[in-house]
Amino acid sequence: MKTTEPLLKIDGLTKRFGAIRACDRIAFDLYPGQVLGIIGESGSGKSTLLKAIAGEIPVDGGQVLYRDRTAQLINLRTLPEARRRQLMKTEWGFVQQNPRDGLRLQVTAGANIGERLLDVGERHYGNIRAEALAWLNQVEIPDARMDDLPSNFSGGMQQRLQLARILVTRPRLVLMDEPTGGLDVSVQARLLDLLRSLVRTLHLSVILVTHDIGVVRLLAHRLLVMQNGQVVEAGLTDQVLDDPHHPYTQQLVSATLVP
Ligand SMILES: Nc1ncnc2c1ncn2[C@@H]1O[C@H](COP(=O)(O)OP(=O)(O)OP(=O)(O)O)[C@@H](O)[C@H]1O
Numbered sequence: 001m002k003t004t005e006p007l008l009k010i011d012g013l014t015k016r017f018g019a020i021r022a023c024d025r026i027a028f029d030l031y032p033g034q035v036l037g038i039i040g041e042s043g044s045g046k047s048t049l050l051k052a053i054a055g056e057i058p059v060d061g062g063q064v065l066y067r068d069r070t071a072q073l074i075n076l077r078t079l080p081e082a083r084r085r086q087l088m089k090t091e092w093g094f095v096q097q098n099p100r101d102g103l104r105l106q107v108t109a110g111a112n113i114g115e116r117l118l119d120v121g122e123r124h125y126g127n128i129r130a131e132a133l134a135w136l137n138q139v140e141i142p143d144a145r146m147d148d149l150p151s152n153f154s155g156g157m158q159q160r161l162q163l164a165r166i167l168v169t170r171p172r173l174v175l176m177d178e179p180t181g182g183l184d185v186s187v188q189a190r191l192l193d194l195l196r197s198l199v200r201t202l203h204l205s206v207i208l209v210t211h212d213i214g215v216v217r218l219l220a221h222r223l224l225v226m227q228n229g230q231v232v233e234a235g236l237t238d239q240v241l242d243d244p245h246h247p248y249t250q251q252l253v254s255a256t257l258v259p
Pocket of ligand 1: 040041043047049
C-alpha cells in the first residue's frame with residue numbers, strides 16, 4: 001500500500017464515563033485507501049472510540065487530526081461545530097449498525113440519496129435523479145424501488161441504501177459501526193462482498209468496528225484489538241490473527257476457530 005501522509009492521526013484519545021475508561025490513550029494513523037478494523041468484545045470501547053473520532057461525544061484528552069481535501073491538517077477537537085457538521089456531510093460518512101438510524105424512513109429511497117447531493121450544493125433535479133439511480137444500481141437495489149419508502153425494505157436492502165446515501169458524496173473517510181450486525185448470515189455475506197468491492201473500487205479509507213473476526217479478515221488491512229478501553233494488539237490483519245501475541249487476542253481468535 002502506498003503510504004503518503006496519513007489521512008487521520010489519533011493520539012492519546014481518552015474518554016471516561018465516571019470511573020470507566022471507555023477509551024484509554026488510543027493512538028493510530030490511518031492512511032488513504034486503508035481499512036482499519038477495530039475488534040474487541042462487547043464493552044471494550046469500540047463504539048465510543050468511533051463516536052469520539054467523529055466528534056459526536058466530548059472527550060477527556062488526546063487529539064484527532066484530519067487532513068482535508070485541500071491537504072490542510074484540521075484539529076477536530078477545536079473545530080467549530082458548524083464546520084464539523086459540514087465536514088461530516090462532505091468528506092466523512094458514518095455507517096450506523098442499524099440502517100434505520102442512518103436513513104430517513106419517511107422519504108423515498110431516491111430522495112435518501114438525492115438529499116445528500118443537495119447538501120453538497122447540487123441543484124439540477126435531473127442530475128440528482130440520475131446519480132441516485134446510478135447509486136441504487138451500485139448497491140444492487142432494483143430501479144423499480146427508487147420511489148419506494150425504505151421502511152418497506154428488508155434489513156439488507158436498507159443497509160445497502162444507507163451505503164449509497166453515504167457514498168454518493170464521495171467521502172474520503174468512512175466510519176462503520178458493525179455494518180453487518182443484525183443481518184442474517186446469507187445477507188451478511190452478500191453485503192460483505194459488496195463492501196469489499198466498493199472499498200477497492202472507490203479506494204475508501206475506512207475505520208471498521210466489529211466483533212466479528214470473519215468481517216475483519218475479509219475487509220481490514222490492519223487491525224486494532226481493544227480490551228477494556230485499551231489497544232492490546234495492533235498490526236497487519238493476517239499477522240495479528242494468524243499469530244496473536246496478547247492472551248486476549250489469542251482467546252478471541254481461538255473462540256472463533258471451528259473445532
Ligand atoms: N453513555 C454512556 N454512559 C456511561 N457509560 C457508557 C456510555 N457509553 C458507553 N459506556 C461504557 O463504556 C464502555 C465501552 O462501551 P462501548 O459501547 O464503546 O463498547 P463496545 O466495544 O462498542 O461494545 P458493543 O460491541 O457492545 O457495542 C462500556 O463499559 C460501556 O458500559
